[in-house]
Amino acid sequence: MGRWGITLPLTAVPLAEHRDLVRELPQLGYTDVWTAETAGTDAFTPLALAAEWAPELRLGTAIAPVYTRGPGLLAMTAATIAELAPDRFVLGIGTSSPVIVSGWNAQEFTEPYARTRDTLRFLRSAFAGEKISHKYPTFEISKFRLERPPQPPPKVMLAALRPGMLRLARKEADGAITNWLAPSDVPKVRAEVGADFELVARVFVCPTEDADAARGLGRLLISSYLTVPVYAAFHDWLGRGESLKPMHDAWAAGDRKRANEVIPDEVVDDLIVHGSPDRCRELLRRYVESGLDTPVISVLPTGQDPREVVRALAPE
Structure with missing residues (x-):
């Protein structure tokens, strides 16, 4: 390890x-x-x-x-x-x-x-x-x-x-x-x-098997962080620009509730580790296997x- x-x-x-x-x-x-x-x-x-x-x-x-x-x-x-x-x-x-x-x-x-x-x-x-x-x-x-x-x-x-x-x-x-x-x-x-x-x-790790709760919290965080220009540009570079465009449009229009709702489950599941502690550990190890030194x-x-x-x- x-x-x-x-x-x-x-x-x-x-x-x-x-x-x-x-x-x-x-x-x-x-x-x-x-x-x-x-x-x-x-x-x-x-x-x-x-x-x-x-x-x-x-x-x-x-x-x-x-x-x-x-x-x-x-x-x-x-x-x-x-x-x-x-x-x-x-x-x-x-x-x-x-x-x-x-x-x-x-x-x-x-x-x-x-x-x-x-x-x-x-x-x-x-x-x-x-x-x-x-x-x-x-x-x-x-x-x-x-x-x-x-x-x-x-x-x-x-x-x-x-x-x-x-x-x-x-x-x-x-x-x-x-x-x-x-x-x-x-x-x-x-x-x-x-x-x-x-x-x-x-x-970000949310060790719960209540996927709806984890995704709800994840959406709040994603809309708060990834609407910041530097993070928006980062995810454009990573290839999530189209997936996150509805969130950015709703946020720009002042509709924060809608901005949360339109974040796809797949994006939340990509960026927020959730599930049982064993599953969370498994996902954290995937970061390391992909080239990360220190999670x-x-x-x-x-x-x-x-x-x-x-x-x-x-x-x-």
Whole structure:
């Protein structure tokens, strides 16, 4: 068995109440804990706790936005986790979305490709302990140096969907992190980054045999996420443009109820893993067989205690 990741913290479980589960994860067969950053916990604090609770786990952010912290603060925060978990921390960075960057954090969402590239280059220099005074195309840094450069420097991975960002990841990063894809999509993404390059993907998992309930929840998520322009373009590239066109048309007309209704079952079943825990494990393994290195489970609500769901989804 290769890597088997879990997204923490779990919805509706207070962060402090994760301790017993996190301590148990290595024995269950999990190798990784990855965080996200939207409007709940930040991406780094849960990893500081996990570094203490389960020193065996690899820890990663998927992702920390490049806009919502200044470059220096992002480097400092990452260096702190890297010091707590030497050689076990992966900094995943990406653009996030205009809603999070502009709507919630009052920052301009401009030149996402260039800002990500420049942030990656800055971080490489910062983690190496360099004193940085440099005018990057999207920001300028004057006389910044980390007081405690992490040893060893953490790996840096890029959130990437389409060819441009995937190729940037291959050229300058240590891996790529992707999202919202089916096992059948993995070869197309893998082709852009080549072999021997880590590909991580968050996979939404709803372990219930109530297919209608799982699809209903899946439709809500799909209409919320895949109407965001970057994800719409991603699925156009993957070949789902026609299947998702009725959803986009209804969404553009302001009819969110209709947008959910017209998402085909096949699309939901492609993008949301659901069924018994055994079937969910089987589907997760299909991602790996298709070329994914690290599946990162994101548990969707089923009415059960999500901690028990994590235990049920452990690799056998």
